[in-house]
Amino acid sequence: xxxxxxxQSMANRLEVVCWDTVADDWVTPLKxxxxxxxxxxxxxxxxxxxxxxxxxxxxxxxxxxxxxxxTTLQKELAIAEKxxxxxxxxxxxxxxxxxxxLLHGVFLAKKEIAGGRMRxxxxxxxxxxxxxxxxxxxxxxxxxxxxxFRNVGVTVVGTYGTRRSR
Numbered sequence: 001x002x003x004x005x006x007x008q009s010m011a012n013r014l015e016v017v018c019w020d021t022v023a024d025d026w027v028t029p030l031k032x033x034x035x036x037x038x039x040x041x042x043x044x045x046x047x048x049x050x051x052x053x054x055x056x057x058x059x060x061x062x063x064x065x066x067x068x069x070x071t072t073l074q075k076e077l078a079i080a081e082k083x084x085x086x087x088x089x090x091x092x093x094x095x096x097x098x099x100x101x102l103l104h105g106v107f108l109a110k111k112e113i114a115g116g117r118m119r120x121x122x123x124x125x126x127x128x129x130x131x132x133x134x135x136x137x138x139x140x141x142x143x144x145x146x147x148x149f150r151n152v153g154v155t156v157v158g159t160y161g162t163r164r165s166r
Contacts, residue, residue, distance in 0.1 A: 008122070011104055011122065011124050012053075012104075014124065015050060015051075015100065015104060016051070018030055018050070018100075019048075019050050019051060024037070024045045024048075026050075033099050033100065034095075034096060034097050034098055034099055035048050035049055035050055035098060035100065036048060036049040036056060036061055036069065036097055036098055037049075038058075038060045038061060038064070046060065047060050049061060049098045049100065049101065050098075050100050054107075055098065055100070055101050055104060055106055056073075056094075056097075056098055056101055056106050056108065057106060057107055057108055057109055057110070062108075062110055070110065070112060070113075072097075073093065073097075073108070073113055074112055074113055076089070076093045076096075077089055077090060077093055077113060077114060077118065079113070079114040079118070082115060085114050085117050085118060085119075087120065090106075090118055090120055091120065094106065094120065101120070102120070102123065103122075103123050103124040104122055104123075104124060105119075105120055105121050105122035105123065106118070106119070106120050107119045107120075
């Protein structure tokens with residue numbers, strides 16, 4: 001038996017079917033779940049935490065000129081660079097801003113957030129295997145949906161209201 005797709009890749013495919021690209025929102029049964037959206041200077045949708053390969057750890061969300069969301073995470077997680085990481089705080093924060101990350105896992109590798117140690121493992125995975133003579137390998141590279149992340153604003157949209165960064 002040959003592993004055709006990685007567990008992570010298959011989970012990402014499951015994630016994509018939950019997102020309506022035309023409406024730039026969750027599909028109808030999931031509407032209202034929080035998501036972090038990134039908009040360009042003209043307030044047009046650029047990307048979001050559902051579609052980004054590294055979700056909340058995306059450079060578009062945490063490393064743009066606007067540091068509002070990074071500051072929000074720092075305040076809510078309130079964990080020093082050294083010391084014990086409180087997973088309960090992380091899960092409560094993810095539930096508030098990006099519920100999807102609770103299922104798909106997250107690794108906030110920013111030194112400004114607990115020294116880059118905030119990690120929650122993937123709770124959802126899927127595997128696609130091939131049997132028999134028709135074995136094909138499918139290799140996918142990580143794809144960026146938009147241009148480099150500099151000069152974009154971050155918007156947090158979810159059940160806790162909408163905030164537009166300045």
